[in-house]
Amino acid sequence: MDPTEKADSLIEALPYLQAFRGKTFLIKMGGSAMEDPDLVAKVMRDIVFLEVAGINPIVVHGGGKAISAAMEAAGLEAKFVGGFRVTTDEAIDIVSRVLSEEINPGLVRMIRNFGGKAVGIPGNDVFLGEKIKGTDSEGRRVDIGRVGEVVGCQMAHMDAAHHAGIVPVISPLAAELATGRPLNINADLAAAALAKELRVAKLVYLSDVPGLLSDPKDPSTLIKSVTRKEADAMITDGTISGGMIPKIRSAVDALNAGVRKVHFVDGRLPHALLLEIFTDGGVGTEVVR
Numbered sequence: 376m377d378p379t380e381k382a383d384s385l386i387e388a389l390p391y392l393q394a395f396r397g398k399t400f401l402i403k404m405g406g407s408a409m410e411d412p413d414l415v416a417k418v419m420r421d422i423v424f425l426e427v428a429g430i431n432p433i434v435v436h437g438g439g440k441a442i443s444a445a446m447e448a449a450g451l452e453a454k455f456v457g458g459f460r461v462t463t464d465e466a467i468d469i470v471s472r473v474l475s476e477e478i479n480p481g482l483v484r485m486i487r488n489f490g491g492k493a494v495g496i497p498g499n500d501v502f503l504g505e506k507i508k509g510t511d512s513e514g515r516r517v518d519i520g521r522v523g524e525v526v527g528c529q530m531a532h533m534d535a536a537h538h539a540g541i542v543p544v545i546s547p548l549a550a551e552l553a554t555g556r557p558l559n560i561n562a563d564l565a566a567a568a569l570a571k572e573l574r575v576a577k578l579v580y581l582s583d584v585p586g587l588l589s590d591p592k593d594p595s596t597l598i599k600s601v602t603r604k605e606a607d608a609m610i611t612d613g614t615i616s617g618g619m620i621p622k623i624r625s626a627v628d629a630l631n632a633g634v635r636k637v638h639f640v641d642g643r644l645p646h647a648l649l650l651e652i653f654t655d656g657g658v659g660t661e662v663v664r
């Protein structure tokens with residue numbers, strides 16, 4: 376690329392930099408895009424870029440794959456009902472350990488290594504939750520253990536990080552309202568709950584697909600833009616399945632609650648986050664109102 380082209384790229388970003396300065400973006404980093412530490416580091420560097428550009432990024436991370444691996448190593452079977460992990464009392468200790476002692480500090484360290492400021496906040500210091508039941512494939516409601524949904528947010532730690540200009544990195548756990556004990560929360564739902572609470576300008580889901588696909592088996596069938604209504608219809612007709620369901624449901628929910636825009640981006644593609652936010656074409660899918 377010649378120097379003028381480089382300058383053109385910077386100039387293309389100018390209107391976005393102007394529009395987004397001072398705005399809050401919530402980035403959900405999925406476990407499926409966290410298999411390769413070099414790629415994760417690149418995403419964290421993009422987060423530092425956002426912070427330096429005057430945007431307030433917040434990271435909510437998942438870790439489903441790492442949790443399943445840790446459970447299997449401990450001789451426990453990783454089982455899901457309706458997309459939620461069956462979380463026994465034994466399993467919640469593993470879930471908490473992997474999220475709060477391995478993944479969360481790892482992300483914080485990466486941001487700091489790139490000269491950014493970050494603080495790890497255990498989800499159970501932010502989210503208040505209540506236990507939920509799962510719905511099995513026959514539509515029956517079944518006990519899935521220590522799994523919850525977010526019913527409230529405690530913003531003291533978040534506010535302190537915001538005022539100090541530090542990027543909060545939050546794990547998907549909640550403190551059970553009745554007991555204070557930890558509950559396991561699907562990270563997509565945790566991200567959407569916080570995005571709604573803060574009415575963020577953007578909620579970005581980073582996963583292991585190019586975005587929303589009209590044929591989930593064919594990565595070339597990327598849908599660039601989808602409305603809430605179209606997304607709902609794609610769930611009903613089965614085009615959207617598995618891990619994409621909680622993402623789309625929470626996207627629609629977040630838009631209904633006032634979040635301006637939701638993006639689905641490929642976390643494996645270097646700098647997908649920056650390309651989606653700062654270029655005219657974008658690279659993933661945007662869900663609009």
Ligand SMILES: Nc1ncnc2c1ncn2[C@@H]1O[C@H](COP(=O)(O)OP(=O)(O)O)[C@@H](O)[C@H]1O
Pocket residue numbers: 404405406407408437439563581582583584586587588589590591614615616617618619620
């Ligand atoms: N229509 C669709 N478009 C894209 N992905 C889809 C679709 N339907 C199902 N999926 C699945 O959703 C997965 C992403 O969800 P998940 O594995 O839970 O990711 P994460 O760990 O990032 O939360 C994709 O890997 C893909 O297999």
Ligand SMILES: CC(=O)N[C@@H](CCC(=O)OP(=O)(O)O)C(=O)O
Pocket residue numbers: 404405406407436437438439440442458459460470522523547559560561562563
């Ligand atoms: C209740 C429930 O299923 N919790 C999830 C939390 C982690 C998560 O959601 O991670 P991803 O974003 O990588 O899928 C789990 O235990 O896997």
